[in-house]
Amino acid sequence: MEIYQLRTFVAVAQQGHLTQAAELLHLSQPAVTAQIKALEEELGSSLFERYPGGVQLTEAGKILLPEAENILASSRGMLQRARGLVGELKGKVRIGTIGVPSRLKLGPWLALLRSRHPLISVQTQHAISGVVLNEVRKKGLDGGFYLGRNPYQNVNNMVLSEIGFCIAMPPEWAAQAEDGEWRTLGQMPWLGVSQFNSLATITQELWREKNISPRKVGEFDEEATLVELIRAGLGMAILAERTARRFAADGSIALWRAGEVVTSAPLQFIYSADREEEPMLALLRDGLREVWAVDDSDGRG
Template sequence: MEIYQLRTFVAVALQGHLTQAAELLHLSQPAVTAQIKALEEELGIALFERYPGGVQLTEAGKLLLPDAQRILALSRDMLHRARGMSGEPKGKLRIGTIGVPGRLRLGPLLARLRQRYPLISVQTHHAISGVVLNDVRKKVLDGGFYLGRNPYQNLNTMVLSELRFCVAMPADWAKVYAEADWKALGQADWLGLSQFTSLSSITQELWREHNVAPNKVGEFDEEATLVEMLRAGIGLSILAERTAQRFAADGSIALWRGGETVIAAPLQFVYPAEREADPLICMLRDTLREVWELG
């Protein structure tokens, strides 16, 4: 069964005449007759009854006409959709992600990309911030989220928001350190951070600012791990304010000076500078601006 046969079937049914249907389809009458005959043979039923003045649908033809019309409508929709896609960007985007997906607005971003650019496929690669930065620099990734200040001139950045951080501590340390000064904090144990995390550079900056050289306990690379270490009573750490407030609310950790902001850092999206005019990167930047309401 071919689409052109169904188109001829519908045209003859609506016109009620082979010659008029042939004119409408820009075919000869013998060609129309041959297509109807071939369709009837494939279906194994007669679709029309012939009369001197024209043709009329059989009962079977009346039942099958709506099906043929639906198939033709779907084929037209498919054709229009394909033609509409011909100018759309195509390809694959590899995006590096960090931390908590909700903090990155990853769901809305991927949903908007899928809705607007159906020919784009997206792969996400979760890692710590420093790894994402290096993978974008080495072109392993097309772009990625990064927390901190971009140190590379060959990477361009979009600042999405600013994250604020506070000092968190084990719950039973609150009596000693909740209102302590920086000199006292500097004498306490702190959770060490992997050099590849942005939190590492942020923490180092904070310690330099307050002339603190604390004893670092271990080396950790995920926010969730830091929270577990805090709850286990191992040492102090800085945490993103929203995370810190959430866990302080149930009493599993405590916050220095009620969660006072001690340092802030930009959450950015980084991508290769040489791809500034790349249509895929332009599309991605535009979508990020909308999702993050950057104007």
């Protein structure tokens, strides 16, 4: 069964006459007759009854006509869709992710990209900020998320949001720190953070600002690990405000000064500076701009 046969079937049904259908389809009447006969043989049913003034649908023809019309409509839709894809950007993009996907609005962003650019395939690679930054610089990643200040001129950045941080500690330590003094915190054990994690830089800057030098307990590279170790009573650390408040709500951790935001850092999308004008990077930024409702006109650095 061919599309052209169904088109002829529908035309004859609508015109009620072989000659008129042939004129509409720019075919000869014998060609129309041959197509209808071939279709009837394949379907095993007679579609039309002939009479001197023309043709009319049989009961089988009446049942099958809507099916034929639906198939033709689907084929037209497919053709239009295919034509619409001509010139569409296509290819694979590699994106570095950090932390919690919901914090990055990863789902809404990728869903938007998929709806607008269906020929683009996205591959994500989860890591810590320093690794993402290095992979973007080496072009192992097309772009990625980064928490902290961008230190490189050859990496452009689009600031998405400012993330606030609170100091979290085991609940049993809260009484020791209730005087609210930084010098008291400086005498308590802190969880060290891997140098490739942006939290390491943020923590070190905070310590310098407050003139404290706490004893570090190990070095760890993920916020989820820090939460687990705080809950286990191993040490204290800064956590993103949203994370800190979520775990403090069930009493598994305590927040210093009732969850005061002690510092902040920008959450950014980063990419190689020499790819600024590439269409693929432009559409990634366009999607982020819409999902985050930000203006990155001054965000290059």
